[in-house]
Amino acid sequence: MSLNEDYFVRANQVIPGGVNSPVRSFRSVGGTPYFVNRAEGPYVWDGEGNRYIDYVMSYGPGIAGHSHPQIIDAIQQASGNGATYGAPTLAEITIAEEICNRVKGAEMVRLVSSGTEATMTAIRLARGATGRDKIMKFSGHYHGHADSLLAAGGSGVANQGISGSAGVPKSAVADTIVTPWNELPELDESIAALILEPLPANMGIVPPKSNFLLELRKACDAKGIVLIFDEVITGFRLSKGGASQWYGVQPDLWCFGKVIGGGLPMGAYAGSKRIMSNVAPLGDVYQAGTLSGNPIATAAGIAQLQILNNDASYVALTMTAKRLGDGLANIFNAVGIEATVPRVGPLLSIFFTKSQPSNFDQAQLAAENGMYAKFFHSMLARGVALAPGPYEALFPSLAHTNDVIDQTLEIAGQAAEEIIKE
Ligand SMILES: Cc1ncc(COP(=O)(O)O)c(C=O)c1O
Numbered sequence: 001m002s003l004n005e006d007y008f009v010r011a012n013q014v015i016p017g018g019v020n021s022p023v024r025s026f027r028s029v030g031g032t033p034y035f036v037n038r039a040e041g042p043y044v045w046d047g048e049g050n051r052y053i054d055y056v057m058s059y060g061p062g063i064a065g066h067s068h069p070q071i072i073d074a075i076q077q078a079s080g081n082g083a084t085y086g087a088p089t090l091a092e093i094t095i096a097e098e099i100c101n102r103v104k105g106a107e108m109v110r111l112v113s114s115g116t117e118a119t120m121t122a123i124r125l126a127r128g129a130t131g132r133d134k135i136m137k138f139s140g141h142y143h144g145h146a147d148s149l150l151a152a153g154g155s156g157v158a159n160q161g162i163s164g165s166a167g168v169p170k171s172a173v174a175d176t177i178v179t180p181w182n183e184l185p186e187l188d189e190s191i192a193a194l195i196l197e198p199l200p201a202n203m204g205i206v207p208p209k210s211n212f213l214l215e216l217r218k219a220c221d222a223k224g225i226v227l228i229f230d231e232v233i234t235g236f237r238l239s240k241g242g243a244s245q246w247y248g249v250q251p252d253l254w255c256f257g258k259v260i261g262g263g264l265p266m267g268a269y270a271g272s273k274r275i276m277s278n279v280a281p282l283g284d285v286y287q288a289g290t291l292s293g294n295p296i297a298t299a300a301g302i303a304q305l306q307i308l309n310n311d312a313s314y315v316a317l318t319m320t321a322k323r324l325g326d327g328l329a330n331i332f333n334a335v336g337i338e339a340t341v342p343r344v345g346p347l348l349s350i351f352f353t354k355s356q357p358s359n360f361d362q363a364q365l366a367a368e369n370g371m372y373a374k375f376f377h378s379m380l381a382r383g384v385a386l387a388p389g390p391y392e393a394l395f396p397s398l399a400h401t402n403d404v405i406d407q408t409l410e411i412a413g414q415a416a417e418e419i420i421k422e
Helices: 003-014 069-079 090-102 115-130 155-159 212-223 242-247 295-307 311-335 360-367 371-381 402-421
Strands: 036-040 043-046 051-054 108-112 134-138 176-179 191-196 226-230 253-256 267-271
Touching: 051 402, 069 295, 090 108, 090 267, 090 295, 108 115, 115 134, 115 191, 115 226, 115 253, 115 267, 191 212, 212 226, 226 242, 242 253, 311 402, 371 402
Parallel strands: 134 176, 134 191, 191 226, 226 253
Antiparallel strands: 036 043, 043 051, 108 267, 253 267
C-alpha cells in the first residue's frame, strides 16, 4: 500500500469520506487523493515526495503562488503579536479601505471568515433591507453551503451527484427560486435579492452572454431587487476591481473570499453606505463572528492584495492563462479530442465537448461524459494536478511561469495521446 493509500484508509476512519471538503475526495474522478505536505510557487508535494504542478491552488486563494515570501512574512509577523483579540485592529481598516478603493460602488465592508458566511449574510441583509423573503439564484452557480443557497449548486454539489442537500428543510428553500443561466428571468416585487456569480466558475467557466449582466441590473432596478454579485472567485482575480470592473456593471452587494485572505480563512461582503447601514450595530440585520477580521488572516490578505496592486500582475495572470488555454485547445484539436477551453482573463476551464455550454444543463452533459476523469488521471500520473472534478476552474497563479506552462502543455500532449487510445 502506498503512503497516500495508507493515509486515505486512516483518514476514512476518522473523517467523513477522508476529507474536509467533498470535492477533495476524488469521488467524481475515482482513485486515491494525494495528501499534500508542502507547497511552494506553482508546486505541491505529497507525502511520498511526488511533486505536482498545481492548478488547484486551493480553488482560488493562491493567486500569488504558494508560500509567497511576502505573505509568509506578513503571517509570521502578525502571528508574533497574538492570534486573535476580539477587539478591532488597524489591519481591518486597511483591508476594508483597500477593497473600497478597488471596487467602485463599495463603500463599506464587513469581514467574515469564509465565502459561505459572506453570501449567507448578503442574503440576510438583502431581505432585511427590502422586507421581502424570496431570493433568486441561477442553476449551476455555487454560493457556498448555506441552506437557502444549495439548490442547483455547481462545484461540489454538482459533482457529488446530489441536488441540493439532505438535511435542508423544505422551509429553508421555499423562498429560493432557481432559474436557468443566460436567460432573463421574470422578476417581481416579492423578490429581495438576485444572487449570481457574474462569471460562473463552478460549472466550468460559462460566461454571461453579452449585455446579460446589464439587463439583470436594469431588471433588478425596475423591481427594487438587491443585485448581489458573488465574487468569491472573481474578486481581485479577474481584475483589480474584480468582475464588476471587468464587465462594467455594479451590483448592490458584493461577496468576497478566497483571494482576500491570502490563503487564510477570510470572506467579506460590501456595498453602499446606505445598504450596509442595515448591518448591526448600525441597523437591525444581525451578523457577528468570533474570528471575523482575524489579525493573521487580515495580514495575509493585505500582503496578497499588495502583490496584486498593479495592472501588470493582472496582465501577467491573463497572459499565463491564455498560454495555457490556447495550448490545451491546440493539443486537443491536434489529437482529435472534442474539447473547448473557455477562458475569461485569468480564469479558464476544460469541457470535453465540441461547443461551449451556455447554461448548467449543457455544462452537465459536457462534464459527465467521463473524459475529464481520464484526462485528470493521465495528467496527475505525469505530475500535473488539476482539480478532481469536472466543474472546477483551473487557477494559474503569478508563480506559473511560461516554462511551467510549457511543461504542463508537454505533459498535456502526452496525456491527450494516451486517452485518445483508450
Ligand atoms: C462563487 C463562490 N461563492 C461562495 C463560495 C463559498 O466559499 P467558502 O468555501 O469559502 O465558504 C465559493 C467556494 O468555492 C465560491 O466559489
